[in-house]
Amino acid sequence: MTEIKDKPLQQFLDELASKSATPGGGSAAAVMGAQAAALVSMVCNLTIGKPQYAEVETDMQALLEKSEALRARLTSMIKADIDAFDKLMAAYRLPKESDEENLARGETIQSILKEATEVPLMCAGACREAIELSRCAAEKGNLGVISDAGVAAMAAYGGLKSAALNVHINTNCLKDGVYAESKVAELEAILNGADTAVEEIYQMVKAKLSSQ
Amino acid sequence: MTEIKDKPLQQFLDELASKSATPGGGSAAAVMGAQAAALVSMVCNLTIGKPQYAEVETDMQALLEKSEALRARLTSMIKADIDAFDKLMAAYRLPKESDEENLARGETIQSILKEATEVPLMCAGACREAIELSRCAAEKGNLGVISDAGVAAMAAYGGLKSAALNVHINTNCLKDGVYAESKVAELEAILNGADTAVEEIYQMVKAKLSSQ
Numbered sequence: 293m294t295e296i297k298d299k300p301l302q303q304f305l306d307e308l309a310s311k312s313a314t315p316g317g318g319s320a321a322a323v324m325g326a327q328a329a330a331l332v333s334m335v336c337n338l339t340i341g342k343p344q345y346a347e348v349e350t351d352m353q354a355l356l357e358k359s360e361a362l363r364a365r366l367t368s369m370i371k372a373d374i375d376a377f378d379k380l381m382a383a384y385r386l387p388k389e390s391d392e393e394n395l396a397r398g399e400t401i402q403s404i405l406k407e408a409t410e411v412p413l414m415c416a417g418a419c420r421e422a423i424e425l426s427r428c429a430a431e432k433g434n435l436g437v438i439s440d441a442g443v444a445a446m447a448a449y450g451g452l453k454s455a456a457l458n459v460h461i462n463t464n465c466l467k468d469g470v471y472a473e474s475k476v477a478e479l480e481a482i483l484n485g486a487d488t489a490v491e492e493i494y495q496m497v498k499a500k501l502s503s504q
Numbered sequence: 505m506t507e508i509k510d511k512p513l514q515q516f517l518d519e520l521a522s523k524s525a526t527p528g529g530g531s532a533a534a535v536m537g538a539q540a541a542a543l544v545s546m547v548c549n550l551t552i553g554k555p556q557y558a559e560v561e562t563d564m565q566a567l568l569e570k571s572e573a574l575r576a577r578l579t580s581m582i583k584a585d586i587d588a589f590d591k592l593m594a595a596y597r598l599p600k601e602s603d604e605e606n607l608a609r610g611e612t613i614q615s616i617l618k619e620a621t622e623v624p625l626m627c628a629g630a631c632r633e634a635i636e637l638s639r640c641a642a643e644k645g646n647l648g649v650i651s652d653a654g655v656a657a658m659a660a661y662g663g664l665k666s667a668a669l670n671v672h673i674n675t676n677c678l679k680d681g682v683y684a685e686s687k688v689a690e691l692e693a694i695l696n697g698a699d700t701a702v703e704e705i706y707q708m709v710k711a712k713l714s715s716q
Binding site: 296299301310313316317321324329333338363370437439446450457502504 | 520
């Protein structure tokens with residue numbers, strides 16, 4: 293089967309819109325994050341090698357390395373979300389005739405739910421990183437493409453807040469309250485300061501645009 | 505040449521990251537908007553036909569019609585942004601040897617800049633519509649996929665704020681101040697209330713998730 297990232301963009305959107313449960317919001321969040329990382333890379337690629345930006349050349353090369361690694365991680369999450377969903381659905385389909393089967397099924401579901409929680413949590417963390425990378429691109433990148441750093445920040449923010457909802461879906465179904473609370477706390481730590489960071493980057497980009 | 509929407513998602517991301525000026529933030533904004541519309545459609549498709557949602561069946565069918573039309577518009581904007589950029593670059597390449605040529609070139613650039621301003625402005629308007637459609641999906645959609653309505657709102661918001669930056673790039677280059685101001689005013693009208701709307705939808709979705 294063709295992996296989702298290898299399907300045409302139009303087909304991805306068609307499948308997103310369809311009544312099939314996947315791809316869904318989890319994949320959409322990863323695509324937003326991957327777009328953010330890609331746009332940071334674009335700003336780097338259009339800054340590196342330009343004489344008037346020689347001063348930030350080393351910074352931009354380091355940033356590009358980070359943004360490309362992050363893009364690869366986020367792109368792989370488009371599929372990871374689907375895999376986690378499929379695994380969970382398989383667990384829900386386990387037999388539940390006898391008490392024994394019912395107990396085993398319940399335990400499997402809970403164990404897979406814990407695994408599944410990690411997927412959007414990693415996506416949220418990666419999108420938060422993308423926000424910080426877009427800040428660096430907005431601060432030092434080529435003024436001619438500085439708006440792309442702002443778009444990167446907005447795409448990363450969309451991915452972050454979307455992934456956060458998907459963490460909650462899973463933690464709300466977990467019976468292990470201590471575990472669920474620890475994951476929500478991890479998420480809160482990732483979200484902490486993101487609103488302010490994105491607003492700062494956005495206003496920085498807007499100010500740079502109007503000063504040109 | 506293969507149209508961008510018909511290229512694999514991975515290739516779209518690669519080209520977004522590359523040092524080619526297009527696709528850039530304008531196309532990324534349209535993709536975010538198209539994802540938002542697609543997710544509204546998904547919520548509709550997973551609500552329509554379910555006995556327990558019979559009461560909202562007609563509303564969901566009407567919403568699906570709107571979200572699919574909006575998705576088609578937003579998908580076409582992925583390419584429209586590239587076309588506008590190419591047209592503008594062609595104008596910048598016009599000869600400027602003589603005073604006459606220089607004057608003609610300047611006039612052509614300004615005229616094409618006016619056209620180019622419409623592209624992100626339409627994208628912003630379409631993303632604003634997607635926010636309202638995601639509100640309807642969040643209010644009435646199948647609770648089992650309600651998080652996708654929240655992701656739709658975040659994707660639409662990312663597309664809206666991104667498109668807004670792209671409107672400013674163009675208006676900042678316009679010499680016709682009255683025209684530029686009128687376009688910024690149009691944009692402000694589109695942006696008006698969007699922050700609050702998205703926050704409301706997001707909190708509504710989060711509350712519905714925790715009540716399940």
